[in-house]
Amino acid sequence: MVRGNVRLADVARAAGVSQGTASNVFSRPEVVREEVRERVLKVARDLGYGGPDIKGRLLRAGRVNAIGVAAVEPLTYFFDDPWARTLMTAIGEVCDASGTGIAVVSAMNEERLAWNINSALVDGFILLCVEGGERLVELTRQRQLPFIALALGIEDETIPALGIDNICGAAAAARHLLELGHRNIAILSIGDVDGLVGQIAPERVDQEMDATPRDRIHGYWQALAEYGLSREAVPIEGTLHDRPSTLRAMEALFSSDTPPTAILAMSDKVAIYAMQWLTERGLKVPEDVSIIGFDGVPEAATSLPRLTTVAQPFAEIARRSVTAILENALPENHEALDLELVVRDSTAPPRAD
Amino acid sequence: MVRGNVRLADVARAAGVSQGTASNVFSRPEVVREEVRERVLKVARDLGYGGPDIKGRLLRAGRVNAIGVAAVEPLTYFFDDPWARTLMTAIGEVCDASGTGIAVVSAMNEERLAWNINSALVDGFILLCVEGGERLVELTRQRQLPFIALALGIEDETIPALGIDNICGAAAAARHLLELGHRNIAILSIGDVDGLVGQIAPERVDQEMDATPRDRIHGYWQALAEYGLSREAVPIEGTLHDRPSTLRAMEALFSSDTPPTAILAMSDKVAIYAMQWLTERGLKVPEDVSIIGFDGVPEAATSLPRLTTVAQPFAEIARRSVTAILENALPENHEALDLELVVRDSTAPPRAD
DNA sequence: TCCTTATTTTGAATCGATTCAAAATAAACG
DNA sequence: CGTTTATTTTGAATCGATTCAAAATAAGGA
Numbered sequence: 181m182v183r184g185n186v187r188l189a190d191v192a193r194a195a196g197v198s199q200g201t202a203s204n205v206f207s208r209p210e211v212v213r214e215e216v217r218e219r220v221l222k223v224a225r226d227l228g229y230g231g232p233d234i235k236g237r238l239l240r241a242g243r244v245n246a247i248g249v250a251a252v253e254p255l256t257y258f259f260d261d262p263w264a265r266t267l268m269t270a271i272g273e274v275c276d277a278s279g280t281g282i283a284v285v286s287a288m289n290e291e292r293l294a295w296n297i298n299s300a301l302v303d304g305f306i307l308l309c310v311e312g313g314e315r316l317v318e319l320t321r322q323r324q325l326p327f328i329a330l331a332l333g334i335e336d337e338t339i340p341a342l343g344i345d346n347i348c349g350a351a352a353a354a355r356h357l358l359e360l361g362h363r364n365i366a367i368l369s370i371g372d373v374d375g376l377v378g379q380i381a382p383e384r385v386d387q388e389m390d391a392t393p394r395d396r397i398h399g400y401w402q403a404l405a406e407y408g409l410s411r412e413a414v415p416i417e418g419t420l421h422d423r424p425s426t427l428r429a430m431e432a433l434f435s436s437d438t439p440p441t442a443i444l445a446m447s448d449k450v451a452i453y454a455m456q457w458l459t460e461r462g463l464k465v466p467e468d469v470s471i472i473g474f475d476g477v478p479e480a481a482t483s484l485p486r487l488t489t490v491a492q493p494f495a496e497i498a499r500r501s502v503t504a505i506l507e508n509a510l511p512e513n514h515e516a517l518d519l520e521l522v523v524r525d526s527t528a529p530p531r532a533d
Numbered sequence: 534m535v536r537g538n539v540r541l542a543d544v545a546r547a548a549g550v551s552q553g554t555a556s557n558v559f560s561r562p563e564v565v566r567e568e569v570r571e572r573v574l575k576v577a578r579d580l581g582y583g584g585p586d587i588k589g590r591l592l593r594a595g596r597v598n599a600i601g602v603a604a605v606e607p608l609t610y611f612f613d614d615p616w617a618r619t620l621m622t623a624i625g626e627v628c629d630a631s632g633t634g635i636a637v638v639s640a641m642n643e644e645r646l647a648w649n650i651n652s653a654l655v656d657g658f659i660l661l662c663v664e665g666g667e668r669l670v671e672l673t674r675q676r677q678l679p680f681i682a683l684a685l686g687i688e689d690e691t692i693p694a695l696g697i698d699n700i701c702g703a704a705a706a707a708r709h710l711l712e713l714g715h716r717n718i719a720i721l722s723i724g725d726v727d728g729l730v731g732q733i734a735p736e737r738v739d740q741e742m743d744a745t746p747r748d749r750i751h752g753y754w755q756a757l758a759e760y761g762l763s764r765e766a767v768p769i770e771g772t773l774h775d776r777p778s779t780l781r782a783m784e785a786l787f788s789s790d791t792p793p794t795a796i797l798a799m800s801d802k803v804a805i806y807a808m809q810w811l812t813e814r815g816l817k818v819p820e821d822v823s824i825i826g827f828d829g830v831p832e833a834a835t836s837l838p839r840l841t842t843v844a845q846p847f848a849e850i851a852r853r854s855v856t857a858i859l860e861n862a863l864p865e866n867h868e869a870l871d872l873e874l875v876v877r878d879s880t881a882p883p884r885a886d
Numbered sequence: 887t888c889c890t891t892a893t894t895t896t897g898a899a900t901c902g903a904t905t906c907a908a909a910a911t912a913a914a915c916g
Numbered sequence: 917c918g919t920t921t922a923t924t925t926t927g928a929a930t931c932g933a934t935t936c937a938a939a940a941t942a943a944g945g946a
Contacts (some may be wrong), residue, residue: 187932199896199933200897201894201896203933204894206933212894212896213893230676233931234651236932237932237934238591239588239591239928240934240935246648251790254626256629258621258625263616273608279647283599291632295634299587299634315895462905501774546921553906586903587902589903589904590902591903592904
């Protein structure tokens with residue numbers, strides 16, 4: 181039951197009509213006389229013709245009606261990382277409305293015959309640039325299709341990109357803890373560089389960190405400074421944005437003489453791991469330790485306790501990106517959207533004692 | 534910066550070589566003399582030619598290197614439904630290993646120009662048939678591409694399908710509760726028919742239910758019978774597999790004179806909603822009420838308490854499905870894989886009193 | 887019946903590459 | 917230097933449809 185080798189031309193010949201008419205029967209049935217249409221359809225059925233092959237149509241039409249979402253991550257990333265998943269859900273919503281399909285593309289695999297940036301059959305790309313952004317953009321440029329980069333921390337203004345205001349968002353998070361009265365605060369940072377685990381000295385932030393975590397730290401610092409806290413007074417523990425390194429970071433933070441009363445986590449994922457570590461250690465959130473996340477993924481609303489966080493405008497990001505691709509109206513320069521502080525149950529004033 | 538309108542033929546002409554040679558420069562560079570290759574590449578660069586257009590190549594080669602995963606659900610389903618997501622993650626893992634791409638396809642949208650089953654550029658389909666299975670299979674058949682149906686509850690043996698042994702799995706779940714000593718048990722069923730919410734009489738199960746929930750109920754009944762419990766003694770509450778209807782079902786169940794001491798939930802998703810309802814009502818799991826889920830999604834391992842469940846062999850399902858599509862070695866008949874009881878913290882013996 | 891207008895149908899061109907038998911060129915050898 | 921063999925290059929056919937100007941046919945009006 182493999183695809184029959186019957187072509188439109190065969191049907192046309194067998195039905196005694198021109199190929200043009202046969203084509204019309206399938207793609208613009210209203211223009212062909214009913215009697216002819218019926219005959220052609222019958223012949224097609226008899227021959228086992230399954231309708232116009234999409235590949236032929238595509239070559240002519242040039243448009244696929246699908247967008248690719250690419251990241252320098254394995255395919256599993258799109259379905260299990262909370263941030264990616266939330267964004268994909270938002271993108272799915274927009275695509276549903278416009279009848280657009282989604283192809284997920286992993287840019288890790290460079291093999292010739294593999295499905296990758298230059299073989300994906302799509303009308304354009306949305307790039308998730310959390311890591312390896314430059315390379316991803318470079319690869320995509322070659323393809324000469326419209327694309328828009330999300331979460332790109334790159335200065336190059338010629339790249340169409342849509343971002344969030346990490347500095348303001350992070351500052352809002354820190355300010356929230358400070359307003360509650362916390363003064364002994366620690367930062368849980370995220371990154372993919374092995375060197376950036378364990379305690380990170382302030383001067384390394386600008387030298388070694390990717391743009392996104394760097395900006396967030398600057399946002400934190402900004403608010404901390406408003407309350408007279410120096411950079412040195414706030415330890416930064418680096419994680420690899422996964423469970424093991426987060427648990428190790430918590431271990432380090434809480435083996436200090438003066439463990440923090442509040443934690444600024446740079447993602448909800450890390451925040452939730454941290455909460456789990458605290459709960460297992462018998463420390464109560466928010467009574468013993470307050471914690472605030474970043475991103476605003478759905479898990480943050482259902483965790484126990486529900487996580488206070490700074491939410492990204494996922495729906496807005498998705499809407500703008502998809503529209504930009506489909507209408508080929510790419511932003512001329514980098515836009516940064518605002519985040520929103522969402523106060524839930526994981527933050528409270530520090531214990532009186 | 535739209536895709537340049539430079540074609541391979543233009544490059545060939547400008548470089549003074551035949552189109553065949555130009556093609557070889559890109560797709561089989563080793564056969565063309567270095568000097569010529571360099572010249573052609575230079576010309577290509579100067580003209581702004583971005584390499585062979587994938588659409589042309591496709592038409593010739595016929596193979597896309599991507600599989601489609603389709604469901605009669607919106608696109609968001611693939612990224613936020615726990616079961617779908619877990620399966621997609623498993624499929625992603627297999628595809629990563631073989632350099633295969635994934636396109637997600639919603640079969641809800643029937644519009645002409647929308648991306649759907651017959652316009653998706655893929656080498657084959659994996660169908661998630663939780664609902665509307667027949668229609669989905671029907672649509673896919675027309676496309677004449679290899680496909681395999683998952684979670685299909687259809688008798689038609691001519692459809693290549695891979696399933697799980699719902700009856701045995703459900704029986705194992707029920708047996709677990711019975712062995713713990715529970716005798717007052719309720720079933721939380723799932724479905725998409727509005728008529729099947731609220732209490733469902735046993736005789737309606739065979740008449741109105743889809744195959745998957747029906748089989749699970751039969752599995753439950755089978756184990757219950759082993760312990761002398763009649764069908765009538767075990768209330769079935771129907772849900773639409775979402776939060777509101779699950780909460781309503783719980784409400785109904787626990788407003789009875791003799792509320793259940795244990796719940797057989799037909800999916801982890803519903804089980805988790807039910808646990809939330811119980812927790813909010815001050816009922817402790819598993820001390821006051823035991824609950825067992827179905828599916829074995831990751832959320833079940835991180836919920837509080839961690840959910841006892843019957844786990845599907847997702848990795849195995851994914852491996853077999855993807856291989857079947859890529860190698861066009863579709864199973865001749867329905868296969869049913871075994872499930873595994875995973876005992877965690879949401880089940881315990883009933884209270885002594 | 888003849889002319890005009892509306893509706894259908896035709897057939898060749900086109901989309902952008904790959905493929906492969908045959909021709910051309912280069913290298914190797916006695 | 918002439919043959920034989922190996923390496924490159926050519927050019928036309930092919931993949932499977934859509935498109936559109938032009939031709940054919942049908943319908944309407946006087």
